[in-house]
Amino acid sequence: MTSPALPGRRRTPSSAAAFAVCALLLTVGLLLWSKWLPYTAKVDQLSGTRAWSGTSVLSGAGIEAGSGPSLAAGWEFTKVYALAVWKALVAGLLIAAAVQTLVPRRWLTAVLRRRSGPSSALVGGLLSTPSMMCTCCTAPVATALRRSGAPTAGVVAYWLGNPLLNPAVLVFLVLVAPWQWAATRLVVGLLLVVGGSALVARLAGERVPAAAVEEVAGQHEGGPRRFLPVLARMSAYLVPEYLVVVFTVGTFAGWLFPLGESARSWGVLGVLVAVGLGALLVVPTAGEVPLAQGLAAAGFGPAVVGALLIALPAVSLPSAVMVVGALGRRVVGWTLLVVGAGSLLSAAVLPLL
Structure with a gap:
């Protein structure tokens, strides 16, 4: 079922091009500011040390694996996470507002809507690689793309491709971890972004949630005059729910990540726990690297590490909550299942390399 046509005021070719250039320059x-320069500095640092500096977001918040719920831990986790991602979140919100108001919808659909799902997913994945955002910070942009009429396969691929195909994280893994980690992440990430996104689109269909259509229909005109209202409205509902869900995840993070020393003997159960709960826990960009290294140093096998290399960055509970209004529950649900399958594949592939 194809997406319904989304209304919008016609623009002259010259004004449309000017607005699109503004959106590009802003992006x-x-x-x-938020990604390329900081990651270039990080690569320079890692090239010299070949060792990851800093701790995981869990350790930074003082959360131990298997610890009980704690409001204080939730607050500390929220602060640590917010400090790590605030630049990317600001960038994501501004880029999302630009997508909805400055880029003509017909241009977006022309780029992302291809003859087949895999082709749309491939384009979405390619567009995601320069952004290099974590799954939560890319959620506003994915929401904006869907509300602008972009197809399911392309939007899901963009959402998953940002964390999974992040070229900076791949370089980080090459510099501080065994080469097998980067190879597994790249191969399974490509399969998920292209094949998995196309599969999600096939299983879930192309229906746009009614709320998303109504919101776009309420935007009677695009252009710079709509930029600030759209940004304010998007921030007003996305940021509070984002912080609430991150706080909730932090409060129960000990339960959501119970892989302490006693879990080394769990075997297959440990892999399943890593897949299921790793997809709910939220980490900043490259946050999976210190967590995976810590578990490997603690004696966990490559299957658990492989599962976390995909499950931790690909999706999270906060990002799922942020996009469900635009993508719909069917798309988000199938995406979580496909990511789980990809994480299990990663858990099977890494021990073989």
């Missing part, structure tokens, strides 16, 4: 500037 490049934001990514340069």
